[in-house]
Amino acid sequence: MRVSISSNRNRLIGITIILVFWQVLFMFISKDIYLPSPLNVIRSFVQITTDKDFFSILSTTTLRVLLSFAISTFIGVLTGLVCGLNKTIYEIFEPMIVLIRSTPVISIIIIALIWFRSDYAPIFTGFLMCFPVIWSNVVQGIKSTDQHLIEMSKIYKVMPVQIIRTIYIPSAKPFIAAGLTTSLGLAWKVIAAAEVLSLPKYGIGSKLHDSKIYLESDKLLAWTLLIIIISYLFELILMRVFSMSNKKYDNVLEDL
Amino acid sequence: MIKLKKIYKKFEDKIIFEDFSLDIEENKITCILGPSGIGKTTLLKLISGLSKVDYGIITGLSDKRCSFIFQEPRLIPWLNAYDNINYILKSVYPGQNDRDSIIRHHLMMVGLSDDIKSFPDNLSGGMKQRLSIARAFAYPSDILLMDEPFNSLDMSLKMSVMESFKNLWSDSDKTVIFITHDIDEAILLSNTLHLFDENPARIVFSKTIAPNIITRNISDTVLVKIKTEILQNM
Numbered sequence: 001m002r003v004s005i006s007s008n009r010n011r012l013i014g015i016t017i018i019l020v021f022w023q024v025l026f027m028f029i030s031k032d033i034y035l036p037s038p039l040n041v042i043r044s045f046v047q048i049t050t051d052k053d054f055f056s057i058l059s060t061t062t063l064r065v066l067l068s069f070a071i072s073t074f075i076g077v078l079t080g081l082v083c084g085l086n087k088t089i090y091e092i093f094e095p096m097i098v099l100i101r102s103t104p105v106i107s108i109i110i111i112a113l114i115w116f117r118s119d120y121a122p123i124f125t126g127f128l129m130c131f132p133v134i135w136s137n138v139v140q141g142i143k144s145t146d147q148h149l150i151e152m153s154k155i156y157k158v159m160p161v162q163i164i165r166t167i168y169i170p171s172a173k174p175f176i177a178a179g180l181t182t183s184l185g186l187a188w189k190v191i192a193a194a195e196v197l198s199l200p201k202y203g204i205g206s207k208l209h210d211s212k213i214y215l216e217s218d219k220l221l222a223w224t225l226l227i228i229i230i231s232y233l234f235e236l237i238l239m240r241v242f243s244m245s246n247k248k249y250d251n252v253l254e255d256l
Numbered sequence: 257m258i259k260l261k262k263i264y265k266k267f268e269d270k271i272i273f274e275d276f277s278l279d280i281e282e283n284k285i286t287c288i289l290g291p292s293g294i295g296k297t298t299l300l301k302l303i304s305g306l307s308k309v310d311y312g313i314i315t316g317l318s319d320k321r322c323s324f325i326f327q328e329p330r331l332i333p334w335l336n337a338y339d340n341i342n343y344i345l346k347s348v349y350p351g352q353n354d355r356d357s358i359i360r361h362h363l364m365m366v367g368l369s370d371d372i373k374s375f376p377d378n379l380s381g382g383m384k385q386r387l388s389i390a391r392a393f394a395y396p397s398d399i400l401l402m403d404e405p406f407n408s409l410d411m412s413l414k415m416s417v418m419e420s421f422k423n424l425w426s427d428s429d430k431t432v433i434f435i436t437h438d439i440d441e442a443i444l445l446s447n448t449l450h451l452f453d454e455n456p457a458r459i460v461f462s463k464t465i466a467p468n469i470i471t472r473n474i475s476d477t478v479l480v481k482i483k484t485e486i487l488q489n490m
Contacts, residue, residue: 148330155322166343
């Protein structure tokens with residue numbers, strides 16, 4: 001409890017330092033167009049969140065993020081598992097992952113814009129950026145499994161499905177959790193960027209673009225602040241889900 | 257009878273077995289005694305099927321199940337004592353009730369009834385190895401392979417773990433192949449003993465030890481005499 005209070009206090013100090021530094025910088029530059037004051041950004045934040053279209057904008061971007069994240073998770077975990085278990089399939093798959101990972105985000109966004117409608121291009125971009133992160137983490141997790149346990153399982157002729165469920169997946173769980181957390185944060189950033197270029201009717205990225213066009217720096221930062229807050233909240237929810245799944249797993253064992 | 261006939265096995269340019277033959281009696285404990293690194297573990301891997309011979313044949317293993325007690329306990333850290341055994345029994349006993357009685361009986365036999373829900377990290381070194389012994393005996397195997405299972409234990413723990421092994425073995429009809437570099441362990445726990453030498457591995461001395469394993473005492477004159485014979489052949 002003491003640790004929690006002290007770390008919360010430290011975080012509050014950190015946030016205060018950022019705000020003070022921002023205010024000082026604003027007073028030094030004293031041009032709202034370059035750097036709006038924290039107060040103006042908060043005012044704009046209230047304004048955008050009370051706008052009649054706010055819910056549609058937020059929900060559409062959130063849906064895009066969740067869709068691309070879900071597709072990346074499904075394909076990433078499945079292929080990562082197979083590649084982690086089979087060296088040949090891993091070697092076949094790896095060049096494709098390296099190719100995707102090395103391609104600049106902007107190139108992927110432009111290709112996605114050519115291939116898809118503006119509503120779907122951000123989802124495709126998000127998938128291509130998140131999938132390699134999840135895949136790599138799952139492969140790493142599977143490969144780091146204690147081979148002594150696998151050898152023991154083979155001697156006792158444990159069924160392969162059971163070896164995967166009981167040994168490989170729990171071993172890879174911390175790696176999978178890290179991969180999912182990283183890629184969820186990445187999905188928000190990439191999808192907002194893709195929306196800036198694809199300009200769907202509803203989307204936080206479209207609003208970021210509008211703010212740039214009309215030189216509304218306060219709104220630009222207010223939308224950015226919204227992305228940071230929502231992305232952080234989603235990360236917290238995901239971590240909560242992981243800790244709940246760990247507890248549930250422990251309770252199952254307790255009941256035996 | 258398990259028979260290894262004219263076995264040849266090479267590992268990374270080193271010939272481990274060349275023209276090697278060995279007969280292993282069923283329902284008895286056969287001990288392979290010898291220094292580290294001469295191919296004792298490889299022999300167990302060949303018998304268990306984890307490794308294949310380059311030439312030669314091994315007979316007497318068809319349709320036989322093996323269980324293994326490793327040097328380190330090889331327990332699954334995120335499963336409790338009960339589930340570590342349950343895990344390996346699922347493919348042989350589909351019914352949870354059947355498994356339950358077997359698991360509880362074997363945990364009781366090694367003195368771990370009170371630690372049924374304990375995770376490996378909360379067990380001492382000796383308790384972990386006792387759990388690994390319970391797991392090996394709970395599995396309905398015909399052959400039990402033991403790779404220096406008492407190696408990492410101090411003397412008092414070693415004695416208690418050996419007692420657990422003896423209790424379980426006296427109730428079973430498993431063929432045990434036990435490898436060690438410790439002469440006392442070999443004398444105390446084997447019906448037949450083979451002394452190995454290396455380059456490539458070969459048997460330099462064999463001995464059948466008559467006294468009952470359960471009641472053996474290391475200071476028995478017969479055992480002291482056998483120990484002297486072994487030392488002379490080393």
